Each structure stands twice: as C-alpha cells, then as structure tokens.
Amino acid sequence: MSTETVNWVPSSCTLPTVERPLREREFARLFASELRGVTRTSPTNAEFALTARSLDTARDLAARETSCCSFFTFDLRELDAGAVMSITVPPAHAAVLEALVDSALRISGSGTAGA
Helix, strand or coil, rough: CCCCCCCCCCCCCCCCHHHHHHHHHHHHHHHHEEEEEEEEEEEEEEEEEEHHHHHHHHHHHHHHHHHCCCCCCEEEEECEEEHHHHHHHHHHHHHHHHHHHHHHHHHHCCCCCCC
C-alpha cells in the first residue's frame, strides 16, 4: 500500500504551508494501514471505517486537523469490530472532502466509496 499523498488540503487551512504535506502523510499512513472502507452519506459527509486499534491515532489526528481547518467536523465512534471516523464539512468545502475520500480510497486500495 502506498502512502503517497494527493493534495487535498484547502488554501484556507491555517497550518503552516511547510507542515501541510506532513499532515497529509499522517492521514495517508492511517488510511494505508487502518482503513476498512468509506461510505459517502452525502456530498458533505463521509464515514471512514477503521480498525479498532487506530482509534487513538484517529482522535489525535482529528483534533489537530480541526485546529487548523475549523470547517471539518469529526465524530469518532468505537464499535465492536472497529471504529468509524465521520467527517462533515459545510457545502462550500464539499470538494475538499471529496478529494480526501478519493485519496483515502486510492491509498488504501479500497476502490470506490459506498453510498
């Protein structure tokens, strides 16, 4: 599995430019090793099914991402067989979510998002 990134970080992100590729790689590592699938529930929401062992990493990453891209809303839930990271964005940032989903699917080799 590749952890190569595709730039999905929006220009409105307040993370210093030099740190953006590092953050993308953190998401890429999470998706490459822990992603089980992605479900698009709407153009502004996606649910990333993750392994249970990834929950702490996903929580940390979500908290740090929210601090620089406040338009992201993350909801993490632990399930019996894993975890779900739900990401919601306002309509103006739907393309950012779409790019993140596409990147996750490509990196994980999962194919296409379910609806």
